[in-house]
Amino acid sequence: MSLLHSYVKVKAREQGRALPRATVRHVHLAEAPMVFVPLRLAGEAAAPLGAMVGTDPARPTLLVVPQPRNRDLRFQFLADLGAVLLPYIDRISRQVETVEARTPFERCLDAPQIVVPSPGGVEFAAKLGRSSRFRRTTGPYAVDPAVPMLGRWLTFLAEQSEFAGSSLMVAMTDLLTAHWVTGQSAAEDADLAALLGWIDPPEGLTGPEAAALADDPLTPPAGPDTHPEFDRQELQKAIEHYDATGSAAQVEEALHGQLRPTWDRVWQAIGLLSALKESPGATARWERDRVHVALHRAWIDGGGLPQGKRDSAVAAAKRLARLEAAQQSFEAARAFDDPLVMAEYRADGVAFAGEVVAVDLTRRIVPPGGKREVPRPLVTIETSDPVRLAKGKKVRSPSRPRQSATIADLTETTVTVQIDDGMGRGGQPAEGSVPAVGTVICYTELDPGESRRAPLPPREETPWTHGGPPPEYVPTDDDAAEPWS
Amino acid sequence: MNRLDAIRGATPGQDHNARSIAALAANPACDRRAILDAAAIDKPRLMRRLRFDDRWGQSPFAIQRNQQFTDLVKANGAAHLLRLLRTLLDLPIEEAGYVNLEDAGGNEGQVARHGHTRRIIRQTAEGRGRATILDRPLLRLDVAGAQVYLEPDVIAFQLGGRFHIVAIKSFAIVDDQADTPKVSAAAREAAVYVHALRALVGRDLVSHDVILVCPRDFTNEPTATTVDVRHQLVTLARQLSRLTRIEAILDRLPENLSLDLDALSPAQIEAAVAAIPARYAPQCLSACELSHLCRREAHDLGHLDALGRVVRDDLGGIESVQTALRVATPGEPVADDQAEIAERLRHVARLYDEAVA
Numbered sequence: 127m128s129l130l131h132s133y134v135k136v137k138a139r140e141q142g143r144a145l146p147r148a149t150v151r152h153v154h155l156a157e158a159p160m161v162f163v164p165l166r167l168a169g170e171a172a173a174p175l176g177a178m179v180g181t182d183p184a185r186p187t188l189l190v191v192p193q194p195r196n197r198d199l200r201f202q203f204l205a206d207l208g209a210v211l212l213p214y215i216d217r218i219s220r221q222v223e224t225v226e227a228r229t230p231f232e233r234c235l236d237a238p239q240i241v242v243p244s245p246g247g248v249e250f251a252a253k254l255g256r257s258s259r260f261r262r263t264t265g266p267y268a269v270d271p272a273v274p275m276l277g278r279w280l281t282f283l284a285e286q287s288e289f290a291g292s293s294l295m296v297a298m299t300d301l302l303t304a305h306w307v308t309g310q311s312a313a314e315d316a317d318l319a320a321l322l323g324w325i326d327p328p329e330g331l332t333g334p335e336a337a338a339l340a341d342d343p344l345t346p347p348a349g350p351d352t353h354p355e356f357d358r359q360e361l362q363k364a365i366e367h368y369d370a371t372g373s374a375a376q377v378e379e380a381l382h383g384q385l386r387p388t389w390d391r392v393w394q395a396i397g398l399l400s401a402l403k404e405s406p407g408a409t410a411r412w413e414r415d416r417v418h419v420a421l422h423r424a425w426i427d428g429g430g431l432p433q434g435k436r437d438s439a440v441a442a443a444k445r446l447a448r449l450e451a452a453q454q455s456f457e458a459a460r461a462f463d464d465p466l467v468m469a470e471y472r473a474d475g476v477a478f479a480g481e482v483v484a485v486d487l488t489r490r491i492v493p494p495g496g497k498r499e500v501p502r503p504l505v506t507i508e509t510s511d512p513v514r515l516a517k518g519k520k521v522r523s524p525s526r527p528r529q530s531a532t533i534a535d536l537t538e539t540t541v542t543v544q545i546d547d548g549m550g551r552g553g554q555p556a557e558g559s560v561p562a563v564g565t566v567i568c569y570t571e572l573d574p575g576e577s578r579r580a581p582l583p584p585r586e587e588t589p590w591t592h593g594g595p596p597p598e599y600v601p602t603d604d605d606a607a608e609p610w611s
Numbered sequence: 612m613n614r615l616d617a618i619r620g621a622t623p624g625q626d627h628n629a630r631s632i633a634a635l636a637a638n639p640a641c642d643r644r645a646i647l648d649a650a651a652i653d654k655p656r657l658m659r660r661l662r663f664d665d666r667w668g669q670s671p672f673a674i675q676r677n678q679q680f681t682d683l684v685k686a687n688g689a690a691h692l693l694r695l696l697r698t699l700l701d702l703p704i705e706e707a708g709y710v711n712l713e714d715a716g717g718n719e720g721q722v723a724r725h726g727h728t729r730r731i732i733r734q735t736a737e738g739r740g741r742a743t744i745l746d747r748p749l750l751r752l753d754v755a756g757a758q759v760y761l762e763p764d765v766i767a768f769q770l771g772g773r774f775h776i777v778a779i780k781s782f783a784i785v786d787d788q789a790d791t792p793k794v795s796a797a798a799r800e801a802a803v804y805v806h807a808l809r810a811l812v813g814r815d816l817v818s819h820d821v822i823l824v825c826p827r828d829f830t831n832e833p834t835a836t837t838v839d840v841r842h843q844l845v846t847l848a849r850q851l852s853r854l855t856r857i858e859a860i861l862d863r864l865p866e867n868l869s870l871d872l873d874a875l876s877p878a879q880i881e882a883a884v885a886a887i888p889a890r891y892a893p894q895c896l897s898a899c900e901l902s903h904l905c906r907r908e909a910h911d912l913g914h915l916d917a918l919g920r921v922v923r924d925d926l927g928g929i930e931s932v933q934t935a936l937r938v939a940t941p942g943e944p945v946a947d948d949q950a951e952i953a954e955r956l957r958h959v960a961r962l963y964d965e966a967v968a
Contacts, residue, residue, distance in 0.1 A: 132925035133959045135918050136935045139910075146967060169673030171783035172829055194672075256785060257829045311893035311919035334910070341903070343664045357670040435786045466966040473959045510958065 130473040131307060139309030142332035144324040148305045149466045151402035154293040154412035156239035160214055161186075161392050163243055163385050164250050166350040167194040168357055172253040174203050175352065175361075176381040179210050183393040190381050192374035193365060201269045204258050208272030214238060215279055219423045232420040233413065237294060240283055241396065243318045243348035243388050245297045248287050250350040255280030259432040274432065281433050282422050289449060291411040291456035294419070298395050299348075305399065310337060318348040322391050326398055346384040348391070356384060407459035407574065439592035444582060458572035462524040468568060475514030477570030478541060480507045482561050487554070501549060503560045504534055506542045507567060513541055521569040526561075531569065543569060614861050615650040620871025624651030627759040632752070633799035633843075635850040637898035642860050643889035644899060649857045652870050654900040657884070661877055663903050673781075680781040681764065684824055684833050689744050689765070692777065692824065695835035696744075696767055699822060700775065713747040721760050724749040729811060735768050736812050743768055750807040754854065763804040773818045776804045784825045784834055794838065797823055802843035806851075819844060893919050928952060 131147070138145045158181040167173040176190035187210055191203045221235040242248055259277030261269045283295040303315050308324035314337070315321050323336030331339075339345060347353055352361065360383075364376035437445060461468045461477070471477035484506040490499040515521065519533045521543060529548035533541060550556030561567050588595045625631075631648075638644055647654060655667060684691050688709040712728050728748040735745070745766040752759045764779040778801045782793045801821040809817045820837040827834035869875065870883050884904065891905035891914065899905075909917040913932040916923050928949055929935045937943050939956035 129925050129955060130959045130963060132918075132922040133935070133939065133956060134963060135922050136915070136926070136932050137963075139913075139918060139932050140936055149966070167672055168670035169676035169781055171785060171826075253785070309918070311917065312921070313893040313896060313919070352670070354668040354670040354673075357672055358668065362671055466963075469962040469966040472962055473955075511962075512955070512958065 128470040128474045130470045134307040135309060137309075138307050138324070138333070142309070142334055143327070144306040144308045144333060146305070146466065147303075147307045148402070148460075148464050150405040150408075150464050151399055152291075152304060152405050152408050152460050152463065152467075153296060153301055153399070154239075154404060154408045154415075155396065155400050156236070156293075159239045159241045159396060160211065161241045161389065161396075162211075162247070162251070163348075163388050163392065164247060164254075164350050165352055165381065165384065166250055167191075168352060168354065170194070172250070172257040174200060174207075174254065176203075176377075176385065177207060178382075178385040178389045179207065181214070183390070186386075186389050188378060188382055188385065190374060190378050192368040192377045201258075201261070201273055204254065204273045204276055205270035208270070208276035211240075211279065212272055212275060219419050222420055222423075225417075231417065232424065234416040234420045234423070237412070237416045237419045238283075239293060240295045241392060242295070242297055243392055244299045244316060246350050247348075248284055248295060248297050251280045251295065252284035255282075255284055256435075275426075278426065278432050279422075285433070286415070286418060289452040291407075291452060291459070292415055292418075293408070293412055294415050298392050301399060302395055305402065308337075309333060318388065318391055318395070319345050322395060326394065346387055348388045349385075352384060356380075405460070405463035407456075407463045410459070411456070438596045440582075440585070440588050440596055443592060447582070455574050458570075458574035461570065461572050462527060462574050465568075468524065468570065471570055471572065472511045472568075475512045477568060477572070478507070478509045478511035478513045478515070479566065479568035480509030480511070480541075482506065482563050482565045482567060483508045483540065485560060485563055487560060501553065501555050503545050503549070503555055504542050505531075505545060505561050505567075506540050507569070508540050510539070515541075515571055519571055520573075521571055522573055523561075523567055523569050525567060527574065529559075541569070615646075615857070618646070618650045618868055618870050619652055620869055620874055622653065622656075622872040622874070625653040625656075627651070627754050629761050629763070629800045629803040632754060632759070632761075632803045632851075633796075633847070634898055635854070636799070636846045638890060638892065638895055639850065639853065641890040641895075642863075643884065643887040643901065643905070645854065645857060645860055646864070646887050647870070647901070649854050650870065653872065656872055657870070657880065658900055658904065660872055660880055661904060667900055677781040680826060680831065680833075681779045683831060684779050685746060685765070689746065691833050692744060692765065692767070692835075695824065695833060696822070699835050699837065700767070708743045709746065710744070711746045712749070721749060725751050725760060732766070732774075732808075732812060736774075736816055750804065750811065752803070752807040752810065754851065761804060761807050763801075763808075766804075766808065767822065773816050774808060774812065775818045775820065775822050776801050776808065777822045777824060778804075778838075779824045782825060783828065784836070785828050789825060794823070798838050798840050799843050799847075801838070802840040802847050805840060806844060806847055890916070892916050926952065926956075 134145050134147065160179065160181050162177060162179045164177040165175040167175045173194045174191055175194050176188065178186040178188055180186045189203055189206050189210075191199050193199055215238045218236050218238050219234050222232045223235055224230050225233050240251070242251065255277045257277070258269075258273045259281055261267075261274045261277065263269060263271045263274065286292045287295040287297070299316055299318050299321055302321050302325060303312075306325045308315055308321060310320065310324065317340055319340035320337040323331075323338075323340055324333035327333055327336035343353065343355060346356065360380045361377070364380045367376045368374055461471055468477055468479075472479060482505055486504040489501070489503055491502045492499050493502070513536060515533050515536075517533050517536065521531050521533060522529070523531070526548070530546045531543040532546055534544040535542040545555070545560050549559040583589065586595050635648055693709075710731060712724070712731060728745075728750065731745060732748070745768065748763060748766055750761045750763065752761055763776055765777040767775045767777050778797050780793070780797050782790055798821070801823075805817055805819065805821060819839060819841045821840050822835055823838050824833050824835045826832065865886050868883055868886060870880065872880065875883070884901075885908065889901075889905045889908065891902070891909040895902040895905060906917060915926060915929060915931060915935065926935055929938065929952060935956065938945050938949055938953040939960045941957055945953040
């Protein structure tokens with residue numbers, strides 16, 4: 127969040143419509159995204175009630191659990207869900223290319239993309255994954271083989287979604303708030319219907335008017351939690367009807383009524399997002415997503431075990447480092463791809479832009495630790511931005527992402543940067559390698575490259591703070607033998 | 612407290628429970644909430660009279676699940692609970708006296724039940740009697756001059772130690788982790804019981820560690836853990852003392868203010884509510900029955916608070932949407948104390964217009 131974001135919120139409130147927060151789309155949209163709208167039974171951790179799922183907006187598959195307290199029916203639901211999701215994942219993830227590099231690696235040609243309405247949907251998918259990936263397919267309480275496999279993929283996808291910029295499993299409200307600013311609070315933006323009301327109101331309504339409709343009890347919530355009033359008035363009777371007659375028709379009808387509006391809204395939102403041009407960074411991140419899918423595919427095909435219940439200390443430290451790196455490079459890439467995002471950083475003083483007013487091309491210095499004089503030209507930029515960067519700070523420019531520079535001097539209205547590299551091998555900087563007088567340029571401390579971090583120690587040298595060298599994980603039958611309610 | 616009774620009028624008041632008392636701390640700066648709570652106005656009813664729909668119910672499935680789990684934990688003389696407490700509190704095996712306090716010699720009245728609870732708890736505290744687990748006790752708390760009866764799930768008593776409040780909740784603890792908002796709600800509620808029990812037997816005899824009993828993973832198997840509620844106790848004590856100092860707020864209100872829900876027309880109710888200043892923030896939406904009314908009012912007045920805490924903090928010193936946009940416009944006159952934020956806003960406005968264009 128930034129002052130710019132707050133200002134735009136106020137402006138959106140006054141204008142009664144959402145305003146753009148991005149000029150390009152910072153997320154990859156798959157050609158055929160799989161939309162998944164799940165509902166759960168109130169008061170239960172992971173009791174699915176029903177879901178609408180599919181890749182065709184006009185033909186969703188409706189899955190219901192007519193008696194959500196029945197364990198067998200729950201697993202039947204998961205098997206049915208697996209019958210929709212697994213062929214989709216398999217078909218896409220089995221087409222693999224080998225990328226030539228120093229160590230060649232595999233990458234899927236495309237990757238699955240699951241779109242859920244809200245972060246609650248991702249959480250619920252993770253819970254479903256946790257509750258099903260250890261199930262056994264033989265012996266007592268055996269389940270359909272699709273169930274543990276679905277659990278492993280759901281777990282994988284939900285874990286990936288924690289990495290900033292991953293597009294494998296996305297929550298629609300997060301995507302929309304990354305691209306538009308509404309005139310309501312963040313808590314209210316969490317409601318897909320209200321959020322879409324601001325961004326794309328029906329003909330003749332203002333944003334706040336359309337958002338108010340979302341508060342109407344007749345507008346079903348985007349899940350996974352249902353409205354208590356719906357539970358009381360409709361669902362309870364429908365379930366009783368199933369218990370008495372064995373017919374799931376009433377439950378299906380009730381849940382269809384709750385799910386269909388959200389299903390349509392998710393597709394409406396996909397339409398809005400696809401109208402934006404995809405940013406280069408989003409395409410690059412999708413490539414990384416494709417590598418991760420290929421890795422997980424290979425792990426499963428090679429007989430790898432399901433994900434453990436908890437990370438070991440070492441795995442957690444690694445994961446945290448990767449999460450941080452992903453967050454940092456995602457934020458930077460977004461700003462480099464989009465002047466509107468960069469404006470938020472300029473408003474907060476960690477980026478600045480302006481016209482080059484002076485260039486000293488002939489300056490040569492002996493860099494610290496060096497022996498020879500090398501060219502280190504100075505570029506002075508006039509800016510009205512409230513720069514908060516200190517002398518000596520490393521900066522980069524979106525228009526020259528491969529060249530690094532250092533802040534050399536600051537005055538009220540000017541910033542002088544020293545260009546550090548990317549000037550060729552000659553005694554003088556190569557033609558065009560230094561910004562010329564009159565160019566408008568932006569510099570920022572953000573760095574979209576993967577930053578270098580101190581490597582973690584090898585496994586056998588794990589320090590005592592992290593429990594010493596970890597034992598190998600050996601799965602036990604206990605993992606699968608959880609008693610069930 | 613006559614003034615508060617006069618405000619409520621002839622309409623019956625709303626009974627407090629642990630949840631509503633815990634909610635008092637939700638927005639301490641809100642005069643409207645303080646007055647309505649102190650006068651025991653029935654807020655859901657007020658909202659129904661103003662034709663706002665009621666969204667505060669609990670799903671029958673959640674209620675059923677909670678009941679089912681509580682019954683399971685307490686079944687067979689609280690066998691499950693005893694087992695968990697032995698591990699958690701090192702309760703010796705012989706100390707397994709289970710007493711159900713619901714039955715006060717056939718007398719069902721709240722006063723009688725509370726008296727019975729008090730007797731047994733005092734006896735236990737003095738080392739007489741063999742009670743280890745006191746089920747369905749009835750505690751009493753003074754809220755703004757009114758006596759409120761509270762029924763915690765159970766009170767466990769550890770011999771030679773202290774009383775512990777047990778909260779039985781049906782949300783799951785999966786792989787040793789539970790949903791944070793649910794745990795904090797349970798902690799706030801349990802703190803009310805700790806507070807009430809301390810009023811009865813003294814501060815030192817009641818532990819600030821409450822015992823939370825929840826289903827483990829995706830099973831029905833109960834598991835127990837302790838939750839420290841010291842922080843919640845401090846907040847609660849401050850809120851309760853604030854309610855007794857309600858006079859200061861009352862003095863600022865119109866002389867003949869009435870919120871007699873049965874006697875007034877919706878328009879009159881709305882005008883009376885509007886006469887009590889509110890402090891709406893989006894967090895109210897999940898904590899207060901009145902929130903939708905206050906939200907509409909706040910937006911009508913263009914309050915910045917309604918856009919969230921971040922916006923309010925970023926635009927420090929500016930109260931309304933209109934003021935914010937005015938000072939962001941170059942050439943508009945600006946008050947001295949707003950000069951700095953005005954300059955920043957104008958810069959930001961220029962940046963935004965450039966980037967969008």
